[in-house]
Amino acid sequence: MDPITTVEGRAYPLGRKNVDTDVIIPAHYLKTITRAGLGRGAFETIRAEPGNVFDDPDYAGAPILIAGDNFGCGSSREHAAWALGDMGVKAVIAPSFSDIFSGNAFKNGIVTVVLPQEAVDRLLEVAKDHPITVDLESRTVTTPFQDRFVFEIDPFRRDCLMQGLDEIGLTLARDAAISAYEARIAGERPWLAAKAG
Amino acid sequence: MNAPRTLYEKIWDAHVVERRDDGTCLIFIDRHLVHEVTSPQAFEGLRVAGRRVRRPDLTLAVPDHNLPTTPRVDAAGHRLPIADAESAQQLAALERNAPEFGIRYIDATAPEQGIVHVVGPEQGFSLPGATIVCGDSHTSCHGGLGALAFGIGTSEVEHVLATQTLLLSPSKTMEVRVDGTLGFGVSPKDVVLAIIGRIGAAGGTGHVIEYTGSVFRDMSVEGRLTVSNMSIEGGARAGLVAPDETTFAYLKGRPMAPAGQDWDAAVAWWRTLATDPGARYDKVVVLDAADIAPSLTWGTSPEDVVPITGVVPDPESFADPSKQEAARKSLAYMGLTPGTRMQDVAVENIFIGSCTNSRIEDLRAAAAVARGRRVASNVRQALIVPGSGLVKRQAEAEGLDRIFIEAGFQWREPGCSMCLAMNPDKVPSGERCASTSNRNFVGRQGPGARTHLLSPAMAAAAAVTGRLTDVRDLVGGSA
Ligand code: SF4
Numbered sequence: 001m002d003p004i005t006t007v008e009g010r011a012y013p014l015g016r017k018n019v020d021t022d023v024i025i026p027a028h029y030l031k032t033i034t035r036a037g038l039g040r041g042a043f044e045t046i047r048a049e050p051g052n053v054f055d056d057p058d059y060a061g062a063p064i065l066i067a068g069d070n071f072g073c074g075s076s077r078e079h080a081a082w083a084l085g086d087m088g089v090k091a092v093i094a095p096s097f098s099d100i101f102s103g104n105a106f107k108n109g110i111v112t113v114v115l116p117q118e119a120v121d122r123l124l125e126v127a128k129d130h131p132i133t134v135d136l137e138s139r140t141v142t143t144p145f146q147d148r149f150v151f152e153i154d155p156f157r158r159d160c161l162m163q164g165l166d167e168i169g170l171t172l173a174r175d176a177a178i179s180a181y182e183a184r185i186a187g188e189r190p191w192l193a194a195k196a197g
Numbered sequence: 198m199n200a201p202r203t204l205y206e207k208i209w210d211a212h213v214v215e216r217r218d219d220g221t222c223l224i225f226i227d228r229h230l231v232h233e234v235t236s237p238q239a240f241e242g243l244r245v246a247g248r249r250v251r252r253p254d255l256t257l258a259v260p261d262h263n264l265p266t267t268p269r270v271d272a273a274g275h276r277l278p279i280a281d282a283e284s285a286q287q288l289a290a291l292e293r294n295a296p297e298f299g300i301r302y303i304d305a306t307a308p309e310q311g312i313v314h315v316v317g318p319e320q321g322f323s324l325p326g327a328t329i330v331c332g333d334s335h336t337s338c339h340g341g342l343g344a345l346a347f348g349i350g351t352s353e354v355e356h357v358l359a360t361q362t363l364l365l366s367p368s369k370t371m372e373v374r375v376d377g378t379l380g381f382g383v384s385p386k387d388v389v390l391a392i393i394g395r396i397g398a399a400g401g402t403g404h405v406i407e408y409t410g411s412v413f414r415d416m417s418v419e420g421r422l423t424v425s426n427m428s429i430e431g432g433a434r435a436g437l438v439a440p441d442e443t444t445f446a447y448l449k450g451r452p453m454a455p456a457g458q459d460w461d462a463a464v465a466w467w468r469t470l471a472t473d474p475g476a477r478y479d480k481v482v483v484l485d486a487a488d489i490a491p492s493l494t495w496g497t498s499p500e501d502v503v504p505i506t507g508v509v510p511d512p513e514s515f516a517d518p519s520k521q522e523a524a525r526k527s528l529a530y531m532g533l534t535p536g537t538r539m540q541d542v543a544v545e546n547i548f549i550g551s552c553t554n555s556r557i558e559d560l561r562a563a564a565a566v567a568r569g570r571r572v573a574s575n576v577r578q579a580l581i582v583p584g585s586g587l588v589k590r591q592a593e594a595e596g597l598d599r600i601f602i603e604a605g606f607q608w609r610e611p612g613c614s615m616c617l618a619m620n621p622d623k624v625p626s627g628e629r630c631a632s633t634s635n636r637n638f639v640g641r642q643g644p645g646a647r648t649h650l651l652s653p654a655m656a657a658a659a660a661v662t663g664r665l666t667d668v669r670d671l672v673g674g675s676a
Contacts, residue, residue, distance in 0.1 A: 017519050018398060018498060022638040027617045031263070031283035033237035033290045045639055068519065070399040073432065074638060076334040077235065078350035099403060099434050100334060104350035154366070155219060167352075168248070171360045174215060174223060178251075178362055181214040181225055189466060191459035192227055194254050194322065195452070 001109045003164035007091040007134040010062040011127040012053045014046075015120075017068035021101065024072065024080040038079055039086030064132060066124050067094040069117075072101025081108040091134040093141060095120055106157050107167065113141060119149040136162055201473035203370050204439050205405045208345040208470065212328050214362055221366045227327035228344075229357050230313045231258040231300065233291040234619070235332030239355035240294040250298040252361045257322050258295045259303040260288050261312045262619045266582050266609035269306050276306055284620065298358070311585020311611040314338040314552035318422060319585055321451025325440035325467040330357055335552050335635065336435075337428040341421030342448070343440030343470060345405070348429065368434060369479040371404040375412040377486030382669040384562065385420030386554060386633065386652035388412060389427040390492040394502030396482055401433030404480060407472065408438050412486050418447040419558040426553045427635050430499035439471040491668055493539065493651040494637045496527035501637070503539060505655065505667045511535035530639055531647050532627070539665050542649075546630035547572070547579035547606075547660040548642070549653050551616035554633035555584030557591050559653040564597040566657035566671060572605035573663025579606045580622060582614040606660065618643040631659035 029041035046052050053059055065084070071094040072080060081104040084092070091111040102112040113134055115123070119141075123132060126143045133142045136158055141149045160167065171178075185192060202210070214223040229252075236258070243249070250256060263284035270276055279285040288305065295302035303309050309316060314335055317323035325343035330336060332354040339346035353363060373392055393400075406428050413421060421438040428436030438444075445464055448454045455463045490504035501524075503510065512524035512535065528535065533542070549555070549563050560583065572579045581601050583589035589611055592598055598608045615622040616634040618641070624630040626645025633656050634641075637648040649665060658666040 017523060020638050022636075022641055026640055026644075027619050030234050030619065031281075031287055033287060034241070035238050070402070070432070073398060074334070074636065076332060076336075076348035076350055078238075078332075078352060081350070096399065096402060098399075098432070100348060100350060104352065107350065107352035154221075156217070156221060156364075167364065168242075168246070168356050168359050171223065171356065171362060171364065172248075174360075174362075177215050177223070178225070178360065182361075185225070189463075191455035191463040192324075192327070194228070194257075195455070 001164040001166065004090060004109055004111065004161050005136055007063050007111060009064060009131050010059050011064035011066050011093070011123070011132050012059050012062050013124045013127040014053055014065060014067045015124050018070045018073055019067050020074035021072060021077050021080040022074055025077065025083040030077060030079055035082045037086060038083035042083040042087050061088050063088055063090045064134060065089050065092045066120060066127055067092060069095045071097050073098040076100045078104045078108070081105045081110055084110060093120060093123060093134070106161065109161060109164070111136065111161060113151050115141065115149050115151055122147060201476040203472045203476045203478060204343065204407055204437050204470055205345065205368070205370050208326055208328065209367060211326065221364055223362050224328060224365050226330050226357050226361055226363060227255060228317070228322060228324070228329040229256045230317055230329070230331035230336070231256060231354070232262060232313045232331070232333065233260045233287045234262045235351050236294065236354055237287060237290040238351050239358060240298065242355045243298070243358060248359045250300060250358045253299040253301070255361065256300045256358070257303070257317070258291060258300050259310060259313050259316050260291055260305050262613045262617065263287050264305055264610070264612040265620050266612050266614045266622055269610055281621070308586040308590065311588065312552045312555065312613055314426065315555060315584030315588065318342055318418070319451070319587055321448050321454025324448070324454065324463070325444055326470050330363070334429045335426050337433070338422050338426035338552055340425035340428065340436040341418060341438050342444055343438055343467065345435055345437065347435040368405045369403050371401055371406045371433065371480040371482065372478040373406050373408050373482045373484070374410040375484045375486055376410040377412065379412060379486050379489060382491050382654065382672065383489050384652040384654060385416055385423040387489055387492045389424040390494070390502045390650065391484060391489045393427065393431045393499050394492070395484060396431050398430060398498050398500040399432040401428065401431040404433050406431065406433045406436045407478070408436060413438050414441065417558060418444060419556040422556065423553055427499070430635055440467045491652065491655055493649050493655060493665065495531065495533060495539065495649070496524060497530055497637055497639050498523070498527070499635070499637060499650065501527060505539055505665065507539055509533045509535050509537045509539065540667060541664065542629070543575060543664045544631045544649070544659050545575060545577045545628045546624045547576060547656055548582070548615040548630055548632040548634060549656050550580065550582030550584070550614050551634035552584065553635040554653050555582060555588065557588050559633065560588065560592045560597050563653040563657040564600045566654050566668060567604040567606065567661065568600050570604055570661040572660045575663040576660055577628070579660045580609055580615060581606050582609045583611050585611050604661070615642055617641060624648070631656045631665060
């Protein structure tokens, strides 16, 4: 994964609540067996609406998306994160995210920024005509107008994002601990070993 | 003396491999279910990195989402090809990956094949107190057995394949207590719809729900699986029902469940898992069973719940302006006018299936309504899709297939089917479907499809009248 410190540029001012994963990427795009190329199916139902932000040339290629509460609710499909990544989105700002989506986003190097609704409303306003900046180092979202919103982010996630770390590699390095756990459980709960069936 | 703990906390503690300073834990995963849609990129990742599957013995693969529900073999027993090239390719990828990585695989034509969340409990692969994951959000289903079960994304699938662990932060806990006795015609589906209607689609975010109270104690395992299945629709990543004698009776003798001395040891441990008296939940929600009616959804969020005796709500009636806006959009999409009686809404499609409601009890409930009746003439398709080959066989042994076929339903092969329309089973654009599945999102059952979520008995009632119907009016009895 590419290390990421700052995401700067235009932001799609979507603003809607409960944008579910079927809206982010409809099920008929899930038949792919690779990760690339899903951007073309992203937000298909919204793109069918005249005047939608995704087809507005002002925001073409924007690296940031601003949405309402509960962004990414619904299915666990990581395709939603892949589709956003394929569109070039590197940060999503919303008052809340579904747990699964924010995990998937993180694993694909997309920053999910949780800010209070008032801050999101202000950013939606600014984003219509101006760029905004998400900075992981200072944990802030800033605008050209002195707005400065500080956000919380899990320190481990922040480190991984900023250093571009591979989580599987990190866990494989804990092999001895995993083996010790397996050995202990084989003694305590031997029936957990799956039967052939 | 240890502090009293909840069921969730006990399962969590029993699976901690390592605890980090920031509170996140490396959690061991006891059971990993794999299907064809969310796994190809995970196997691809392993292959690229030269990694193997750490515990193939704890992993079980079965295809379900893409499979057509029409016959899969011809008269001579030869497998029929899948017409859709992309679906065929996803299935082929799983068929290649499972043997390559040494994973047990239930073939598309095996009698045990079915929806991954029906197969796991049915085979006794899913067990109480276990950590269970699958690249599918409705993994929450297995919590009906008292397992900590949740959906994961494909990167996490790859992580579990490679390490048999996940790095997780503990969730908050929410108790949803429902005491009392359910009224006539009120099913587990109605209970979970009522819960989601109460807490909202984001109400459980960050929480694991434990369902407590007499309603769940008295409920069958099938019903508990239905309720826990839809925990994710209330925003919770997982749901739990404490394992008890009902759970043990359900699991005993299942092919992959422990047997003999192992069984006794397992039950002894499972009995220790129930939430201790005095343990605290972060949130508590209480519903009275007597207040729950046969229910259904009117909009495009699972929180849009109304009793069948109710009317389409007026968007202005919601306090929150963004909910008003969402309701206006929902009603436009659904083609509904505020104030319309739900029972006056005609339906053209019926879907009885999905991991929420495709187990044998669900089919029995639907058959009880369909028996001796006919699917209404305005209904264009009425599908019954059993959750697994074993459910299908059981239903056929009980003669349920004949009841459905005589009534004019189609009796199909197991799979996800019209729940998400990845296979050829779709609701045509602009048409309405009474569906026992779990999601009424825009386009979920096909582009432009209008979904009403309800119970199997209510879906059967809608099929025979051609409109949304109070099942209690058909089968008699009092509310
Ligand atoms: S039946 Fe529907 S909800 Fe269940 S696993 Fe299949 S697609 Fe997902």
